[in-house]
Amino acid sequence: MANQLFFIFQGNQLLVTDSESNPSLPNSSFIEPIKTAILRQHVVGFFDHVTCHAVEVNDTFLPPAGYRFAGLRSLFGLFDEPLISLIGKGLQVIEWDRSHQYCPKCGTENNYHEYETAKVCPSCSYRSYPRISPVVMGLIVRDHEILLARSPHFAPGMYSAIAGFCEVGESLEMALHREIKEEVNVTVDQVQYFTSQSWPFPHSLMVAFTCRYVSGIIVPQPQEIEDAKWFSIDALPLLPHPVSIARKLINHTVNSIKARYHALH
Ligand SMILES: [Zn+2]
Known part of the structure; x- marks a missing residue:
């Protein structure tokens, strides 16, 4: 080795x-x-x-x-x-x-911090840390269907959960409700945390949730969403790569719907 x-x-x-x-x-x-x-x-x-x-x-x-x-x-x-x-x-x-080679406040060349992943300005002491941008992802469930959408830059035929960047001043939950309303025009409740994943393209922290459909007819957001629809868990389209959090979220949710369905019937 x-x-x-x-x-x-x-x-x-x-x-x-x-x-x-x-x-x-x-x-x-x-x-x-x-x-x-x-x-x-x-x-x-x-x-x-x-x-x-x-x-x-x-x-x-x-x-x-x-x-x-x-x-x-x-x-x-x-x-x-x-x-x-x-x-x-x-x-x-x-x-x-x-x-981050230069201080964003005064423009002096930064030094490395002694032991943190940080840089320190020798002139004004301002510290620069790696940027992390939270992205919320929500998979909406309605009985045995899930709502999936595709953005124009996806591979042909591929659909995924709704996702978008958290804006300044928002909690993750606020961002999730806003993104879902903006991107597909529906409202949800029962928001439940699933898991998170660092995604280096370029510095996202993906935070995934499941949620329950409440109301609204799907209206895809122009430019952002090319198509969005309800898919039965038995007839899913092409999904994101198994390494991605989106795929883990979809697999987990589909399996729990199946388990619930079998428990009832
Ligand atoms: Zn400075």
Whole structure:
């Protein structure tokens, strides 16, 4: 087992070995020869007791023989989920480091904080932390149907739960009710927390809920929602990738409706 692993990014792309079905990550022996191409490097955690570093290389760096750059989404399912999560954290730390080189208050070049993932301005002491943007996601249930919608940038035929960014001043619940009303024009109650997931595109924290339909006829929000409808749990469309929180939310909800239905009949 390698004693260290390296998440080497160029922009949003990750360096992996050149295997379609079983790629792996560079280890310690890889890093020394490419030192001059490294722009920044951070320890981001441990996987299997192995120290993991996130590294950004410059634009002129070319993958050596046997390696390629790949988009993070294309690697879903090819690495263990805890490792993919850590790689996602690495991408966010690199992006934060790159975009917070100067103090946002006075423009002085920032220093790294001694032990926190933070930067400190040497002139005015202002601290800059990585940005985290909460996104609420709601799966609306009506008997044995769920409401799914598609945005124009989804893969053809794919539908998912309603989701949107939390706005300043809102609680998660307020954001959820507002997003659902705006995007599909329905009202809900019985909002129940399901789970959350960090989503590094670029720095979201997805917070998923189930809720119960109360009233309203579906009206998709122009520009945002291309189509929205009720789907029977027995006839679902193409759904998001199993690694995504949306898919976990849908699977969990469909299974609980089925369990409830079987308990009653
Ligand atoms: Zn400052």
